[in-house]
Amino acid sequence: MKIGREDFEALIKGEKTIAPYIELDCLAGSYSVFGVRTAGNPNYLIRAIYEMYEANLNKKLAIKAVRKLFRSVGQGSVGLNNLLKKLGMDLTPSEFLVLVFRLQHQQGWGAPFELVEAGEKRIVLRTKHTFESEVLKDWNMPVCGIHQGWIEGVLKAVTGKTWFCLEKTCHAKGDEYCEFVCDQVEPSWKFKAEAVVKGESAITEFIEHKPLEGKIQLIDEPVVMMPRFIFTSMTTSLKKTMGEAPASGVNYRAYMDMGKENVEHYKKMGITNPRTLSDMAFTFYSQMGWFNVIKEEWDEGTKTKMITLSHTVESESFGSTGKNVCFCTAGLLxxxxxxxxxxxxxxxxxxxxxKGDEHCVFTITNKPS
Structure with missing residues (x-):
């Protein structure tokens, strides 16, 4: 059935629903809305998507991963926006967002949305519940990554600007509403990096992997995946060439320079706070598999910082040797x-x-002048 401007206006006013525009051909296995092929979304499929990410991350980061996935889905709404403009309908971003979700939720994606606030740089929406908040109610936390991503993608599609959506309350957590606060933000690595440090994002969001081209990028910089045996091979080769003590010193110095250069790269992103810089570096190396920080302690009397790691790339590579082996990590720290x-x-x-200790522990002290 053809849809025109008067139909959209009736949909916006609540005088019509999308029911007349749904075509279901069971024998052909097709389901269309407004002539656009789509599909039903059973509960178990949504749960499977969330649990797939949770298996490698955790619940909080799984929701972020789903959010990124559906941000791309939201950007597909540019087609609907273009159609409306051809029909002479120039909706504001908030009006368009409400229409998109009216169409989605009439297909079973939860309750209707209510527009709470509509500004140029902030939009607030809420609904009694979303599809995923019903499916994942047992998670007992804000779970609406699908809707956060959708909202960000839709607003990006119609404004050309970057938006950040925060779910303030969630039906799955026991709140009365799922409420979403959407703010227009300037895209910056500083913003993204701080989210990683806080545990609100994982570096997997920022990895662009093109295996068939032999390319991996992290935060717009080329990177390589490196097996752990490289450390044993490199260190063994150096020991044979110059002896154990000099080889350890070379590794320490080389990785110390690498740590400093890494921080300089973060500074170019606009990050200036020393604590954020160090936390960011520790977090990124940890998430890339180099080590895992258990705790950091400060001894005021001796002016010594102590860092405890559950493991390091060297201790895992060398295994039991009866002695300290983490010279690369020491230099990096x-x-x-x-x-x-x-x-x-x-x-x-x-x-x-x-050496047989439970953890790898490092002290950081001021170097004598």
Missing amino acids: AGIIEGSFGIRVQAKEIKCKS
Whole structure:
């Protein structure tokens, strides 16, 4: 059935529903709305998508991953926006957003949306419940990643600007409404990096992997995946060439320089707070599999920072050796601290898993003038 301007106007006013425009041909296995092929979405499919991400991340980051996925879906609404403009309908971003979700929710994606606030740079929406808040009610937390992503994608499609959507309350958490606050933001790596440090994002969101082209990018910079045996191979080769002590010193110095250079890269993103710089570096290396930070302690009396790691790439690679092996990690930690705080330090591993200790523990102290 053909749809025109008067039909959309009636839909917006609530005088019509999409029912007359749905075509279902069971024998052909097709389901269309406004002539656009679509499909039903059973509960178990949505749950499977969330649980697929949860298996490798956690519930909070799984929701973020789903949000990223459906942001692309939301950007597909540009076609509907173009159709409306051809019909002479120039809706505001908030009006268009409400229409999109009226169409979606009449197909079973939860309750109708209510527009709470409509500004140029802030839009607030709420609904009694969403499809995913019903499906994932047992998660007992804000779960509406699908809708957050949809909202961000729709607003990006119609405004050309970047929007950030926060779910303030959620039906799945026991709140009366699922309420979404959408703010127009300037895209910046500073904003994204701070989200990673806070545990609100994972670096997987920022990895662009083109395996058939032999390319991986992280935060717009080329990176490579490196097997752990590279550390044992590299260190063994250096030891044969120059001896164990000099090889350890070379590794320490090389990775110290790498840590400092890494921090300088973050500074170019506009990040200036020393604590954020160091936390960001620790978080990124941790999420890339180099180590896992258990705790950081500060001894005021000795002016010593102590960092405890559950493991390091070297201790995992070398296994049991009866001695400290984490010279690369020690240099890396020192370089991160020096680069972030602008001070000269030295790092020393005082406990090591390869030596039989429970964790790898490092002290960071000021370097004598």
